[in-house]
Amino acid sequence: MQFNELAVLYEISAESVYDNVEHFFDDIVDRAGRLFGVERLILDITIAHERFFLHWGFGSKKPNKKPENRTPNTFINNLDELGYVYFEKQQDFTEVEGRLLYIYTQQLEKALSLLNWKKELKKSTLELERTNLELAVANEQLVAIEDELRYNVKALEKHREELELAHQKLEDIIEFLPDATFVIDQDKKVIAWNKAIELITNIKKADILGTSNYAYAIPFYEENQKLLVDYIGVEDNIIAPEYNNFYRTGNTLHAEICIQLNGQSSIHLHEMASPLYNKKGEIVGAIGSVRNITDRKMVVQRLHFLSLHDSLTGLYNRTYFEQEMNRIEVGRFVPVTIILSDVDGLKLINDTMGHSEGDELLDTVAKVIRSCFRQEDMVARIGGDEFAILLPNTDEESAQESCNRIRQAIERYNAQEPNLLLSVSIGYAVRTSPDVLMNDLFKEADNNVYREKLHRSQSARSAIVNTLMKALEERDYITEGHADRLQVLVVNLAQLLDLPSNRINDLRTLAQFHDIGKVGIPDRILFKKGPLIPEEYAEMKRHCEIGYRIAQASPDLAHISEWILRHHEWWNGQGYPLGLKGEEIPLECRILAIADAYDAMVSGRPYREALAPEEAAKEIIRCAGTQFDPRLAARFLESLRLTTSVNLLDQ
Template sequence: MLIILLNYTALLVYLFMGFHAYNTNPRENLNRLFLAVCLLFAHNIFFELMVFSSIDPANAYLFGQIAELGWLNYPGLMLIMALIISRQEKYVDKPVKQMAVFLPGILLSFYELLINNYSLRDNPTVLLLEQVEYAYAYLYLFICLLLVVHWKRSASSEREKKQSAIILSFAAAAFVIGAVNDLILTRLIPDYPCVDQFIFLILVFAIWYVKAKYRFMSVSSLISAEDIVSKIDEIVLVLTSQGEISDMNQAGERALGTDKREITGKPVNSIINLDFADILREIKGRPSYIWGEELFLKTRQNTGLPVKVSISSIKDQGGNLIGILLICQDKTMVKELQAEISQRKTKEQQLKYLSLHDPLTGLYNRTYFEQQMRQRKGSSSIIVCDVDGLKLINDTFGHEAGDRLLIKSASIIQSALDNSLKLARIGGDEFAVLIPHNNRDQIHEICAAINRAVKQCNSNNPQIMISISIGFAISSSDFHDINELYKEADDNMYREKLNHIQSFRSSMVQGMMKTLEARDFLTEGHAERMRELIWNLGTYVGLRSNMLTNLQLLAQFHDIGKVGISDKILFKPGTLTEIERLEMQRHSEIGYRIAQSIPDLSSISDLILKHHERWDGRGYPLGVKGEDIPLECRVLAIVDAYDAMTNDRPYRKAMSEEEALAEIENNAGTQFDPALVAKFLHMLRKSDRDSTAPDSELSIKDAAL
């Protein structure tokens, strides 16, 4: 009867402690875990009482199994609590890690519920598994003890040291008593009752007591006055009521380069130019005071650290002074903050400037232009300019060249405007200016001045032509909508752009070809020789007239992409490096993009892209092979190689005709189309070329002939 009464009492105590801890702060994870531990012990006690009241041995055995569920799962909860308390949360910070901790208890619980039963109570395997359950529980509890020991050793505050000491003492006692009870007494004394719930009540009570006394398991309990002082970024000195230094925070140690133990017990005026009598006088009758004059803290290097000092009195409940708190703000930090504020203001000004200006040209941007339009009242005119061919320049010479073109174009347009007019870059290649009048003659003169400046620039630099399409709109007397005026100017600009964009692109290509001839002496006579040879070979193999036309264009423009390659690579006398070789190979893609933008060359853009492909598929840029390479490219490859070998290069002298033909023959089937090579050799070696007829055995698709 006594054991039943004690069990009921323990059940109520567990429930009280668990819910009391939980209700203090339900959001605290440790409080929830503590409640779960108490509920598991309460669960165990409840079903132990069911065992006592059961008459049927089988039912009593079943109730004992259900009670075991509490014993099998509380070690996992205790281990998670111990890990959190000892600041090892990283091991259980994710659900999968927590599940790993609970896994042994869960597996043993399934065993108790689904496998073990009354008929197997004396089975050796069942008895062995009982020992496994004991080993699992005490292993987890032993790990918990080690974690509490670690917590005690690493505790930084007196409060934590007291908490850990109490819990460690009671936990060790419960562990030892429980081990003696489970491993010795239950084997020596027949019908020995289960008293584990009373033993572990010692540990649970210790945890609850520490929580009640020290606010353990609460985040707010971790914030003591000592912690607050240590975490303050300012220098903090704690004085006794006699003016001696009793403590200094870590910020003070860092700033002064002094360990607080070196100054503890010394008078305050040993470290700061301040008398304790002055402190008492200022603090008398008020809780705090801020020192107005400049003070200096003495550092280890005997230099003075300028500080701003505020003092606060520390009093007991009776209002008696028991200490004084000095908070010293490093004035050097204030100066740094002032400098930072100044920098931020400068950055704000820069951001304001960038919000209204184009970073590339330095002109106003679209935002500013639209503000102008919204604010404008009365008669107005708008001029819109668009830089033609910007994409072609970007694709050919790179975006840096395109940026230079935009900057130069902005300068040209700006030169035609007086200082009172604000030119704005309103798009990638578009510029606009709002003019506060509707004088048609002046507007025409501005547009004419822009065109004259463009013409002058192109005469000085014919290699890269500039073309600017201009449109304008002038408001009438009944003008109302500024947006309609802008749309009219924009439409007029696009109309002019369509009128001369193709002629400009053709001029641009001719300029590029002149640039190639001016930069690269290798091309001197190259295109002419190529056109003659390629026409002879194309005619010899019986190509259609349209293919011969494409071949003539290809011979002239296949290397146009080299305008986008630097002189350093084009003129290098030695072998190219890997990086240089890859850069040189880009000329096929650059040429393709140029040809795509010119209607007269678009038909050969694919041929320009593939004119360096090889018969064996090891060419570039696509790596196509065999007859997948266009026939024109295969013809060009042979003729281009022959012309290159029979003319001088910076790094070698020209070969003889026979040596070049032998080299081409050696590369038939790898670099060149073998059938075309045979025809090329036959054409050059035959003395009477005009009498030669096409060979029907040539392995070229009939559709291409």
């Protein structure tokens, strides 16, 4: 082999590293032209899945495909699976050039393989980097998704806790509702049963939760049947016949039932039922509640009763009486009788013995009058002391008989209960023509009552005063001899003063009745063992005014009524009730004051023992000029000396 061939072999055998295909092609063009005289060259390869079709020496005529045949002036060789290389010159290639070109293409194949590997590596690296980048992005997305999931999980957990808390609160609200409450689902299964309904039905929650087939109705009806909650979504005209007082407020149903629960007496229940909805607005259950309204019903009935009846006597009131009058007038009923009665002396009883005694008197009169008529007859209290009886289909004769029955019943009562005599004035009127107005008929009856009252008033008041006097006697104020002893004391002093007999007689009457007002003082004060407190003493002082009113009502006592009012006045003006002093106080009152005080001291009181006459005389002297008229005090002691065995001259 010649030297130049060795040089070519050395040059083409040297390993070269290329950065890209263009560099590789430029190197082939340079060496092939310089070493082998190649004038044309084609390189068609695929590096890293990218095809390169490069050519040189063809001018504007671009080869478009791989040459088919090999000629002496051409050399073509496949570069493994990468493609091929094509060399061409005008002269034929020698055998040596062919061998060298083959070796050269082998080296090119290695270089291309390396370049392909580098390209593939670079591409793989880029893909790996891209993949890593994508993985990094994906990882970031996953981290973000994970964070979001954690957040959502926490939010869901919080939401679940809130739902559980809300559910628990709802259960607690239902559990402790004062009304008996239960909840059913869309399958009519019981899902809530509170304490109130446990108490009213005696059925525990554990025994009924989850049950169906109208089990919740058994405690109320003792059988499986519908309650109000089962009528959710049903038309009102179907529900109403099944219940009393059915009505609807929005979606809530209301109704009342009357049942016997747990073998008890009948009770009234108010039922309420409301639908439960899901988010779609679909009914998924219902909540029902039951309230015991028996007490409310009784109150309503009581209020209705009171609206038409008198609260004291239980008789019908004026409102109902006038309604009945209007009904009869519209119906033009005849004959119709109105009987009116007026209790005599009620004001005197109220003023003297108190309104409680007056109320008792009215109630007694009501019972007596009511007993004289049939249950269906209309008897009413139409005023303070006025009673009325409305009797349809009652003529003149029957009206008189009815009035006589009332009078006879009162007489029988007075005979059996003489402690407080009843006195009633009665009048009536009869309508015989429908043209007579009921108001005119009422006025006629009222005028007749007034005429009888004028006729009876004086005797009635006298009877009441006598009754009050008897009541005072029964309270041990006269039966103990106080009035009798007092009469002796005042008469002795009056005779010593040379008073005329008529004044002495009035003094006797004053001594007997001066404390008649104490009939209106409560026993707890009157018989208290111990001093009175200021409030009790103020109540006790009222007996002067009460006694004055009683005396004013009696012809037999009217002339001493002013003395009864003033018999506790003091000489120095510190007495009661008017604060009179000196000779402003009537002589009779001054005499009585000394005698009354002396007898009280020597007779004793519930809160102290009696004093000896000598000690009582000392007290009279001590109070002369303050409580007592000093001149009369001295004359009183003189009258005691003259009429008793006790020597009081030293006093």
